[in-house]
Amino acid sequence: MTRIVYVNGDYLPETEAKVSIFDRGFLMADGVYEVTSVLGGKLIDFTGHCARLARSLKELDMAPAVSDEELLAIHRELIRRNDLVDGMIYLQVTRGAPGDRDFAFPDPATTPSTLVLFTQSKPGLADSPVAKVGQKVISIPDIRWGRRDIKTVQLLYPSMGKMMAKKAGVDDAWLVEDGFVTEGTSNNTYIVKGNRIITRPLSNDILHGITRAAVLRCAAEAQMEVEERPFTIDEAKKADEAFFTSASAFVMPVVEIDGATLGSGKPGPVATRLREIYLDEMRKAAI
């Protein structure tokens, strides 16, 4: 089956979808994105992703491409047209294609933004076998720009980080700045000491994860203790457990950091429990 994608108002087979070579997303990484997971044909935390998209656009002085209601309708239509059961919907908004290359922003009145969405089918996404064994990570320096709270499409360094991890024979990399972990290449990071969950507080240094917000709500409801403060790799290596969160991995246990095995080397009880609670709550609230 050919995947049907959305480009600026049209639903098209992926082979027919086109964007201009002058698009600022292509030339300047001048665009933002969202990834919303789909479980059982329903959207997980759609409202959260919409709210963050609006914030990213506002921070970059970009006009919203369509209303939240239209965005929901587009997401649902893509699920329907692609018979998507489990997977993700990727959405990207760029500052459009002014017809030439220029550093200055084009006038939004004459250059409308580009809106692209497509589905990614991942059958059994929530039953990932990796979640049962946990992931191994290495630490690398965080050399990204200073506005990581805006979900831009500048993903070169995170991609390089994934490749460094691959080369080291592990699954992912945790980024370190001024001695403290900021976040993972594409996720928010946590350690567990005793019953306490420790995670870096929100700032411009990290993406304000939609999964992070939901997981911290779940933790509070389950009477788990949460401390929002930065932590070091040394502290993480000595922690009882570690995990990360993202819209596509949910709550993912981490069992090794820079070669040091955490706890028993198996996913810990806190991460395992949080994953269960999160998936349960989110499935119930899916739209």
Ligand code: PDD
């Ligand atoms: N990445 N931090 C970074 C740098 C991210 O790229 C992501 C998400 C997160 C977690 O945010 P959320 O819980 O809202 O997914 C944190 C997505 C999944 C991606 O790029 O595919």
